[in-house]
Each structure stands twice: as C-alpha cells, then as structure tokens.
Amino acid sequence: MTGGDGLVGQAGQLGDEGRLRKESAADESAESAAGDSAVGVKSAVGAESAADVTDGSETEPAAGESVVDESSAVVGVRSGIGTWTAQETRRAIAAAQTIVVKVGSSSLTQPSGHLDVGKLEALAGALANARLAGANVVLVSSGAIAAGFGPLGFASRPTDVATQQACASVGQGLLMAQYETAFGRYGVRVGQLLITAGDTMQPQQYRSARRTMATMLELGVVPIVNENDALASNEIRFGDNDRLSALIANMVCADALVLLTDVDALYTAPPKEPGSRRISFVPNVTAMIEEIRVGGTGSGVGTGGMVTKLEAARMAAVSGIPAVMTCASNAGPALMGDSVGTAFAPVKQRGSAKRLWIKFASHPQGTLVADAGAAAAVRAGRASLLAAGVLETRGDFAAGDAVWIDDEAGNHLARGLVAYDSEEVPDMLGRNTAQLRRLLGDEYAHPLVHRDNLVLV
Numbered sequence: 001m002t003g004g005d006g007l008v009g010q011a012g013q014l015g016d017e018g019r020l021r022k023e024s025a026a027d028e029s030a031e032s033a034a035g036d037s038a039v040g041v042k043s044a045v046g047a048e049s050a051a052d053v054t055d056g057s058e059t060e061p062a063a064g065e066s067v068v069d070e071s072s073a074v075v076g077v078r079s080g081i082g083t084w085t086a087q088e089t090r091r092a093i094a095a096a097q098t099i100v101v102k103v104g105s106s107s108l109t110q111p112s113g114h115l116d117v118g119k120l121e122a123l124a125g126a127l128a129n130a131r132l133a134g135a136n137v138v139l140v141s142s143g144a145i146a147a148g149f150g151p152l153g154f155a156s157r158p159t160d161v162a163t164q165q166a167c168a169s170v171g172q173g174l175l176m177a178q179y180e181t182a183f184g185r186y187g188v189r190v191g192q193l194l195i196t197a198g199d200t201m202q203p204q205q206y207r208s209a210r211r212t213m214a215t216m217l218e219l220g221v222v223p224i225v226n227e228n229d230a231l232a233s234n235e236i237r238f239g240d241n242d243r244l245s246a247l248i249a250n251m252v253c254a255d256a257l258v259l260l261t262d263v264d265a266l267y268t269a270p271p272k273e274p275g276s277r278r279i280s281f282v283p284n285v286t287a288m289i290e291e292i293r294v295g296g297t298g299s300g301v302g303t304g305g306m307v308t309k310l311e312a313a314r315m316a317a318v319s320g321i322p323a324v325m326t327c328a329s330n331a332g333p334a335l336m337g338d339s340v341g342t343a344f345a346p347v348k349q350r351g352s353a354k355r356l357w358i359k360f361a362s363h364p365q366g367t368l369v370a371d372a373g374a375a376a377a378v379r380a381g382r383a384s385l386l387a388a389g390v391l392e393t394r395g396d397f398a399a400g401d402a403v404w405i406d407d408e409a410g411n412h413l414a415r416g417l418v419a420y421d422s423e424e425v426p427d428m429l430g431r432n433t434a435q436l437r438r439l440l441g442d443e444y445a446h447p448l449v450h451r452d453n454l455v456l457v
C-alpha cells in the first residue's frame with residue numbers, strides 16, 4: 001500500500017498512566033504464548049484470491065441456491081469467519097440489525113466545498129428508510145468544516161487547524177440542523193455525539209459513549225457522530241472520520257459498516273490513473289492491502305483519502321464486521337446488499353477497541369529495541385515486554401504513549417502503550433523485576449509494555 005497521511009495524532013492521552021502502572025506484578029510473568037492478539041493475523045481465505053477485480057458485475061446466486069432463510073444463511077456463514085464469499089458478505093450487510101454508516105465531506109459538498117443540502121437530504125432519506133424498516137442506524141458524518149467556512153466568510157476551505165476548528169464549531173450546529181430537518185420528514189429523531197480519539201480509549205468515556213448510543217438506539221434515535229474537532233489537538237486527532245467509524249462500529253457491536261465517499265468503489269489504483277480497475281469484493285483485506293495503490297483525497301475537501309478508508313475496512317474485518325464502500329448515492333442499494341461498491345468480508349472474530357486503536361490508529365512516539373529472547377516472546381504473542389529484555393530506547397515519549405517494539409535488526413514487531421516516560425526507561429533497561437524493585441522502587445517493578453497494551457504488527 002502506498003500513501004500514508006500522517007494525520008493520526010499520538011496516543012499521548014489515550015493510555016491511563018495510573019492504570020498502566022498498577023497492572024498486577026503477576027502479569028509480567030505471563031510470558032506465555034497462549035492466546036492470540038486481536039489483530040495482525042493474516043488469516044487464510046481458502047482458495048479465493050486476495051481481491052476480486054471485476055468490471056463491476058458479481059455472480060448472481062446459482063439456480064437452486066437457498067436464499068429463503070437469510071438469517072440462518074448468515075449465522076452459518078458467521079461460524080466460518082475468514083471464508084465469506086461476496087454473496088454471503090452482501091447478505092450479511094442486508095440482514096444487519098445494527099449498521100454504522102460513515103459519510104465523508106466529499107459526499108456532502110458542492111464542487112466549491114460548501115455543504116450540498118440536496119446530497120444530505122438524499123442520504124437522510126436512505127438511512128431513514130433503513131431505520132423505519134427496523135435497523136439500528138448510527139451515522140458518522142463529516143461536513144462540519146464544509147458547513148461552517150461559508151457562513152464565516154471564507155471563499156474556500158481553510159487549511160490551518162485552528163481556523164478549521166472554528167469553522168467546525170460553527171458548521172456542526174448548521175449540519176445537525178439540516179439532518180434534524182431531513183430525518184424529521186420521515187419522523188426519525190437524530191442526536192449528536194462528538195467524540196475525540198482519546199474518548200475511544202479512555203475506559204470511562206468509552207463506556208459512557210457506548211451506553212449513550214445503545215440507549216439512543218433503543219429509543220429509535222439515529223446517533224450522528226463526528227470527531228469533536230474543537231477539542232481534538234493536532235497531536236490527538238483522527239482528522240478523517242474513517243477510522244473513527246470503524247471504532248464506533250466496534251463500540252456498538254455493529255453487524256455492518258458502510259463507508260460512503262465520492263467514488264463508486266475501491267480501485268486497483270487512484271481512479272483517475274489510466275488502467276485502474278474497480279474491485280467488487282475483497283475476501284481478505286489484510287492480505288490484499290499491499291496489492292492496491294491508494295492515494296489521498298480526490299476532492300480537496302475530504303481528508304484521509306483511500307488510505308484511511310482501507311484502514312477502516314481492515315479494522316472492521318479484523319473485528320468480525322463486514323463492510324462495503326461506495327458512493328453516497330448508492331447508500332440505499334448498499335444497505336440492501338446490492339452489488340454496488342466494494343464489499344469487504346470479515347476475517348476474524350471481534351477484537352477489543354483498545355487493541356484496534358493501538359494497531360491501526362496510534363502514532364508511535366519512540367522505539368524500544370528488544371533483545372533476541374524478548375523479541376521471540378513478543379512474536380509468539382501475549383507476552384509483556386519487560387525491561388530485562390530491552391536493549392535500547394529511542395525517542396521522546398510519555399507514559400501512555402504508543403511506541404514501536406523493534407528487534408535488533410530494526411524490524412517492527414509490535415506496537416504498544418509504554419508504561420513509563422522516556423527519561424525513566426534507561427535506568428530500567430536490562431534489569432529484572434527484583435532488581436528494579438530494589439534499586440528503583442515498587443512503581444518500577446512492572447513491564448515496560450504490558451501484554452494487554454501490546455499488539456503485533
């Protein structure tokens with residue numbers, strides 16, 4: 001995969017320093033290879049190729065194939081995670097009880113970058129119909145900056161973060177007012193939830209957000225989520241809403257994630273490039289991610305481009321959630337399981353939101369170099385990284401930040417949330433727990449990275 005946007009901020013506030021340090025000392029002895037990590041496994045997908053590249057047509061169900069009992073078909077498929085076909089993936093999306101739909105700025109704006117109310121109304125219509133048909137719908141919507149910069153007198157979307165934040169603060173209210181009216185035509189209530197990257201990691205905020213959304217859904221409300229742009233600092237922000245939507249899908253235990261953008265599907269290369277071909281189905285996004293050339297935003301109003309959308313699809317896949325990506329005008333057919341856009345099959349059972357964050361969204365601030373023994377233990381999975389097995393520390397980080405764990409040859413083995421500040425680490429290196437307790441005190445007698453905060457890459 002090419003690209004990379006540098007948009008994701010550090011996880012500095014995301015770890016809970018107290019919690020990280022209070023981990024039981026017994027945990028550090030758990031250098032076993034038992035269990036697995038939630039992510040990082042390139043599961044096999046049977047005989048299927050990593051991606052189906054087509055001219056857009058998908059095979060219809062064969063004559064005689066049972067399509068009568070949708071729910072049992074889906075349940076049966078779910079037990080075979082990692083082997084879903086295109087049809088099974090589409091059917092699961094159509095049968096989803098809880099759906100997270102993400103719409104990007106590029107799908108809600110005019111060519112000038114200003115909010116396009118007609119597009120917003122069309123989307124609201126498709127989602128209200130899904131809601132009225134009985135589905136729980138969560139909408140993750142960008143568009144606050146687009147809605148705000150015009151009324152503030154800017155001719156085009158500002159580029160500096162502070163002005164974008166001010167525009168988002170003005171635009172968010174205007175955006176919600178449009179949604180309120182548009183959903184209101186169908187008798188559907190909406191509610192606003194603004195969330196920062198940190199909220200998805202702090203246990204208390206995470207639980208609160210989850211409970212609020214669950215209650216809203218019980219009440220028949222469509223939660224409309226956006227990043228809390230005013231509070232998100234340069235260092236700690238998603239910037240785009242793609243990865244946020246995958247974390248929200250995890251948070252609400254969604255059965256499907258629908259990514260709506262300004263391009264009809266994923267292509268083998270940025271669609272403007274000659275020869276790029278449309279991809280209709282991706283059975284294993286973790287295996288194909290290297291085969292696709294992705295570029296940044298095509299519109300000038302979107303933020304993450306295809307890089308962050310593929311990351312979102314991958315986060316969904318390793319969370320056991322099927323996903324589809326297409327243009328916003330295809331929202332209705334996508335929700336019905338029609339062969340539009342690109343469908344992504346799930347490859348794993350559900351993982352925890354924290355581990356997904358560490359793997360996909362954290363921004364490592366430094367590196368801990370593991371010796372051969374520690375590297376082998378980390379590679380085997382479910383091992384904490386002890387100071388005794390670390391040869392060197394690089395970078396300037398605070399307790400709770402994400403760091404790389406590398407082997408001596410410089411290969412990245414894992415990402416993890418480190419429990420100590422970078423200035424504290426050198427005195428700890430090479431020392432076992434008893435030495436750390438004796439020389440530095442009880443608070444240093446803990447792993448540098450606890451296994452619960454460590455994810456293989």
Ligand SMILES: Nc1ncnc2c1ncn2[C@@H]1O[C@H](COP(=O)(O)OP(=O)(O)O)[C@@H](O)[C@H]1O
Nearest residue numbers: 104105106261267269295297298302303304305
């Ligand atoms: N391989 C690819 N396949 C499809 N689109 C791509 C690819 N690489 C880059 N893109 C671009 O990604 C854009 C969508 O991202 P973005 O503008 O951030 O949208 P949004 O506002 O919906 O998040 C498309 O308009 C397209 O130009």
Ligand SMILES: N[C@@H](CCC(=O)OP(=O)(O)O)C(=O)O
Nearest residue numbers: 104105143144145241303304
């Ligand atoms: N939170 C910002 C989203 C920024 C953005 O452009 O996101 P996206 O269109 O998903 O790439 C807003 O509401 O304007």
